[in-house]
Amino acid sequence: MKKFIYIVSFLFSTMLFAQNQNLFEEGNTLYNEGKYAEAIDKYTAILETGNHSAGLYYNLANAHYKLNHIAPSIYYYEKAILLNPDDTDIENNIAFAKNMTIDAIDVIPEVGLSKIVKNTTNTLSFDSWAKLTVALVFCFVILFLVYYFAYSTLVKRFTFVSSLVSLFLVCVALAFAFHKYNLDKKDNPAIVFVQESKVMSNPNLRSDEAFRLHEGTKVQVIDAYDDWKKIKLSDGKTGWIISDDIKLLKEF
Template identity: 60%
Template sequence: MRIIIAIIFCCFSVFGFPQNDKTFEQANALYNEGKYAEAIDKYESILKSEVHSAELYYNLGNANYKLNNVAPSIYYFEKALQLNPNDKDIENNLSFAQQMTIDAIDKVPEVGFSRIINNVVNTFKVDTWAKIAIGGVIIFVLLFLMYHFSYATSQKRIAFIISVLSLLIACFSMAMAFQKESLNKKDNPAIVFSQESKVKAEANQKSEEVFRLHEGTKVQVLDTYEDWNKIELSDNSTGWIPSKDIKLLK
C-alpha cells in the first residue's frame, strides 16, 4: 500500500511494508507528518535488524530526497532498483534525485556485436536463463525418446528436428547464463558520498589529480588497494579514489 504525498512537479510516496512491521508503520507516519529525519532514523533501524526490501529502500530514498541529501537518496533508490528492477516509480524518483548531482558525465554507447550480445544477455536474469536451459534439455530428452521408439517416419522426423532445436536452445541459454553471471561479477557499482573527492592517477595522496567527483555520482569499482578504490566512470575515465569517499551498492 502506498501513502501518496503530493509535491510540486512530481509525486513521491512511501510503500507499505509487506511484513506490516510496526516500526515501518511508525516511520511512514513520521514521513507523512514531514518529519523526514526522524523517519530516516526509523527506517535505518529496520536495516540494522537485517531486514531489506525494495519498499524500505524506496522510502529511505524519498525521505532523503525531501531533505536534499543527494548521495543517500540516489544510493537508496539504486538499492531499491536492484531488488525491483522493473518498478517505474523507483526509476522515476531515481531520475529526479540524479538531477541534483553536479557531475555531468557522458556515457560511451556500446556499438556493434558487443551491444547486441549484451542486450540479449540482459534480457533475463541468470536463474531464468538456467531454467530455460533445463527446460530445453528436458524437451530434448523426451523428444529423443519419442524419436527412438516411434515407428512413423513423419513423427520421427518431427521429433528429431524439434529435439535438435531444443538442444540448441538449451546450449544457447546455458552460454547466456554463464555470460550474465560474468557480467554480474564485473558489475560493482558505488555512489560517491563525499561532497567533493579528488580522484588520483595512482593510489596515494601525492599522486597527480586526474579529475574531481561530487556527491551522488555513480561509479564502477574495478580494484581495491589498501584504503583506495580504482574506479571507472561511464565515459571510461579511470582513477583512484579514497575508499571512505564512496559507498558500494553491493
C-alpha cells in the same frame, strides 16, 4: 533440545517481524507528516536488524530526497532498484534525484554485435537463464525419447529436428547464462558519498590528480589496493579514490 531451539527461533523471528512492521508503519506516518529525519531513523532501525526490501529502501530514499540529501537518496534508490529492477516508480524517482548531482558524465554507447549480445543477456537474470536452460534440456530429452520409440517416419523426422533445435537452444541459453554471470560478477557499482573527492592517477596522495567527483555520482569499482578503490566512469575514465569516499551498492 533442538525442538526447543526451533520454537525460540520462530518466536524471535515473529517478534522481530512484528517490531519491524511497527517501525515501518511509524516511519510512513512520520513521512506523511513531513517529519523526514524522524522517518529516516525508523527506517534505519529496521535496516540495523538485517531486514532489507525494495520498499524499505524506496521509502528511505524518498525521505532523504525530501531533505535534499543527494548521495543517500540516490544510494537507496539504487539499492531498491537492485532488488526490484522492474519498478517504474523507483526509476522515475531516481531520475529526479540524479538531477541534483553536479557531475555530467557522458555514456559511451555500445554499438554492433556487442550491444545486441549485452541487451539480450540482460533481458533475463542469471537464475532465469539457468531455469530456461534446464527447461530446454527437459524438452530435448522428451523429444529424443519420442524420436527413439516412435514408429511413424513423420514423427521421427519431426522429433529428430525438434530435438536438434532444442539442443542448439540449450547451448545458446547456457552461453547467455554464463555471460550474465560474468557481467554480474564484474558489476560492482558505488555512489560517491562526500561533497567532493579527488580521484588520483595512482593509489596514493602524492600522485597526480586525474579528476574530481561530487556526491551522488555513480561509479564502477574495478580494483582495490589498501584504502583505495580503482573506479571507472561511464565515459571510460579511470582513477583511484579513497575507499571511505564511496559506498558500495551491493553490500547488504
